[in-house]
Amino acid sequence: MTVFEQGKNAKQTLTFMSQVTTEQKNNALGIIADMLEENIEKIVSANAVDIENGRKNGLGDGLIDRLMLNADRIKAMADGARQVASLPDPCGRLLSEYKKDNGLDIKKITVPLGVIGIIFEARPNVTVDAAALCLKSGNAVILRGGKEAINSNTALADIMREALAKAGFPQDVIQLVGDTSRQSATDMMNMNEYLDCLIPRGGKGLIKAVVENSTVPVIETGSGNCHIYVDESADINMAANIIFNAKTQRISVCNACESLVINSKIINKALPIIAKKLKEKDVEIRGDERAQKACELVAPATDEDFATEYLDYIISVKTVDTIDEAIAHINANSTGHSEAIITENKENAEKFLKCIDSSSVYVNASTRFTDGGEFGLGAEIGISTQKLHARGPMGLEQLTSTKYLIYGDGQVR
Amino acid sequence: MTVFEQGKNAKQTLTFMSQVTTEQKNNALGIIADMLEENIEKIVSANAVDIENGRKNGLGDGLIDRLMLNADRIKAMADGARQVASLPDPCGRLLSEYKKDNGLDIKKITVPLGVIGIIFEARPNVTVDAAALCLKSGNAVILRGGKEAINSNTALADIMREALAKAGFPQDVIQLVGDTSRQSATDMMNMNEYLDCLIPRGGKGLIKAVVENSTVPVIETGSGNCHIYVDESADINMAANIIFNAKTQRISVCNACESLVINSKIINKALPIIAKKLKEKDVEIRGDERAQKACELVAPATDEDFATEYLDYIISVKTVDTIDEAIAHINANSTGHSEAIITENKENAEKFLKCIDSSSVYVNASTRFTDGGEFGLGAEIGISTQKLHARGPMGLEQLTSTKYLIYGDGQVR
Numbered sequence A, B: 001m002t003v004f005e006q007g008k009n010a011k012q013t014l015t016f017m018s019q020v021t022t023e024q025k026n027n028a029l030g031i032i033a034d035m036l037e038e039n040i041e042k043i044v045s046a047n048a049v050d051i052e053n054g055r056k057n058g059l060g061d062g063l064i065d066r067l068m069l070n071a072d073r074i075k076a077m078a079d080g081a082r083q084v085a086s087l088p089d090p091c092g093r094l095l096s097e098y099k100k101d102n103g104l105d106i107k108k109i110t111v112p113l114g115v116i117g118i119i120f121e122a123r124p125n126v127t128v129d130a131a132a133l134c135l136k137s138g139n140a141v142i143l144r145g146g147k148e149a150i151n152s153n154t155a156l157a158d159i160m161r162e163a164l165a166k167a168g169f170p171q172d173v174i175q176l177v178g179d180t181s182r183q184s185a186t187d188m189m190n191m192n193e194y195l196d197c198l199i200p201r202g203g204k205g206l207i208k209a210v211v212e213n214s215t216v217p218v219i220e221t222g223s224g225n226c227h228i229y230v231d232e233s234a235d236i237n238m239a240a241n242i243i244f245n246a247k248t249q250r251i252s253v254c255n256a257c258e259s260l261v262i263n264s265k266i267i268n269k270a271l272p273i274i275a276k277k278l279k280e281k282d283v284e285i286r287g288d289e290r291a292q293k294a295c296e297l298v299a300p301a302t303d304e305d306f307a308t309e310y311l312d313y314i315i316s317v318k319t320v321d322t323i324d325e326a327i328a329h330i331n332a333n334s335t336g337h338s339e340a341i342i343t344e345n346k347e348n349a350e351k352f353l354k355c356i357d358s359s360s361v362y363v364n365a366s367t368r369f370t371d372g373g374e375f376g377l378g379a380e381i382g383i384s385t386q387k388l389h390a391r392g393p394m395g396l397e398q399l400t401s402t403k404y405l406i407y408g409d410g411q412v413r
Helices: A003-011 A022-038 A040-056 A061-067 A071-086 A125-136 A147-166 A182-189 A204-213 A236-248 A267-279 A289-294 A323-333 A346-355 B003-011 B022-038 B040-056 B061-067 B071-086 B125-136 B147-166 B182-189 B204-213 B236-248 B267-279 B289-294 B323-333 B346-355
Strands: A094-099 A105-112 A115-120 A140-144 A174-176 A197-201 A226-230 A257-263 A284-287 A298-300 A314-320 A338-342 A360-365 A382-384 A392-394 A400-411 B094-099 B105-112 B115-120 B140-144 B174-176 B197-201 B226-230 B257-263 B284-287 B298-300 B314-320 B338-342 B360-365 B382-384 B392-394 B400-411
Touching: A003 A115, A003 A140, A003 A174, A003 A182, A022 A040, A022 A071, A022 A125, A022 A147, A040 A061, A040 A071, A040 A147, A061 A147, A071 A125, A115 A125, A115 A182, A125 A140, A125 A147, A125 A174, A125 A197, A140 A182, A147 A174, A182 A204, A197 A204, A226 A236, A226 A323, A236 A257, A236 A267, A236 A338, A236 A360, A236 B400, A257 A267, A257 A323, A267 A284, A267 A289, A267 A314, A284 A289, A289 A298, A289 A314, A314 A323, A323 A346, A338 A346, A346 A360, A392 B400, A400 B236, A400 B392, B003 B115, B003 B140, B003 B174, B003 B182, B022 B040, B022 B071, B022 B125, B022 B147, B040 B061, B040 B071, B040 B147, B061 B147, B071 B125, B115 B125, B115 B182, B125 B140, B125 B147, B125 B174, B125 B197, B140 B182, B147 B174, B182 B204, B197 B204, B226 B236, B226 B323, B236 B257, B236 B267, B236 B338, B236 B360, B257 B267, B257 B323, B267 B284, B267 B289, B267 B314, B284 B289, B289 B298, B289 B314, B314 B323, B323 B346, B338 B346, B346 B360
Parallel strands: A115 A140, A115 A197, A140 A174, A226 A257, A226 A338, A257 A314, A284 A298, A284 A314, A338 A360, A360 B400, A400 B360, B115 B140, B115 B197, B140 B174, B226 B257, B226 B338, B257 B314, B284 B298, B284 B314, B338 B360
Antiparallel strands: A094 A105, A105 A400, A382 A392, B094 B105, B105 B400, B382 B392
């Protein structure tokens, strides 16, 4: 079957999905969870083929670990689906109501987006997580994972489709693209007739390719060149703790801190303390001239450093004389993900919150909190770094659109 | 100046715009309105050059009329800007607040989108309307109008920029692209670094080109192949009135009815009455075989007719046996704009409202009401036919994004 045929089949489920109840959706999610747990052996043995192929093809230990499924990880996926079932239904919410003098009653409600395409890389857990979120929000989903995980993904999708049938749903509400060639991804990017939105999940290269080549509306996710600004009035120990946490707690994530911006009036006192803390985990520090002068642990930085999302034990340091300079530097170099200010000055905090053009702006806290779970969304499908439709962590609500319902009794204009 | 330089200049106004108050924005809109009225002569004489060039280049009377500015039309633009000033500020609205056990206070608020690009065709009033809406929603705007209106647009933009300076705003909050070549539009479609969103306003060709070629996120507007379904239980006179209104009140608009879908159980009684009414304005009726049999005024339709937005005194007629068949036909052929059911059956009304996948779905009313003013938005920048970000009439709220503000006192993860 071609991806276009899969798109057509997905679209044909939408009339069913527009009439489905919350209970039906939750029931289907429960059956999916149960069946995943009942089929642990089957999933693990399909996954073993991917792992073996991965090893043969020279995948590194990190990638092999991301690819690997075991009983615990499968149970976690099942629990994830149950947790999504427990969240409020994002569809059918009344957003506004307007009664006109002529008697028209105009309601605006939330509705599913329709058919969502997801292009993702090695982690097979995305298959279940994304399908569960799309199902709960009333959408059909077309999942196109990477070739490394194709056997695992096929097993997971087959089980979910069987569960859908048991729950009385059309199976094509969840579809996996069997063809993992570049062409199938390209085809999805141009299925405007069948896809209402496309969400890429993975590395920079994948996201860039989708943003540049898709005519289907895209939600850009993921890349985070996150900054922490240490203001003149900062509590230096707090600054050192927060920067240490944001840089080193998990280096491979998009909300990790990549760049430190520091006020020249506090740099001589603060930077040696911050640098010493970072050296506990052997973080390489690359700074401008003033940062190098302020602390001998700082190596020279280039302009390129300030635009780099390292995802590694490296951090850049930029010295500024004012908060305005800090704001300008950050807005020019950030990816609009997460930025923080460390300050005891309320006015500066408010200015930073207002002027920094990012999805999540912090005062005196680690950027690592940018996450659907931490923000009370319950679950997330990704973190949007664009401003259209969704910004920051995206939960169920961000997988819906709206619709006007207009009740009349013969009104004409 | 290149469009890229204009984009850079627009982006540099955003720190100012993120701190601006509602009063400052309303004051600037008031000065814009006053200065438009003070400069009527100047605008009319610039417009006269466009009209003369248009006549020389063989523009038809309809296009010349759309291009033409006079004192009344300029006053209407000024009043439009004042009306936008009177609307509530869409920015800074608290959408949600989440307090975590660890003491973090997480707020989600509305913020401007940033820099909005608008590519539009002949009507110079779009210059002022769009600029006023963007300004009130805290955005910078780059307006790229058609070459037919370049003298009018330049006069209008110059006056607005002068007003911005008087109001203490950076002038580059409103910019007009002087270069009306195809290249300037193409450049805008690829200014991801400077544009947060692109809105095309105009004909099918323009919108298609932008959707297909833009890497900047687009809001698709405009095209409307709108259907009215006459259910078995319809009040036939009401149906005839509504269809007559939706088809003929203004044929050139996107919410005009282009296709009639009719239940076979009522067709013999209803279609002759509806057709007779439509013939009062000489509407050409093209139907399937059963429609032709039911009424001698009906000419044959082809499959292409059912996919056509006529924008003319023509309507297609499709016969169906059930409401489900009507829903399937409409969802397969509509552009997702506005559709209506005429029925006395509440269950069928609810089914139609649920299952029709369009921005605005009506029961017993004309599709012509799909309009920002009619829906209580106060003003509109266009009607979105996509599902991402905005759907249906877009007002000030749809020109905003969101931002998370997180207040901590040293929290780490």
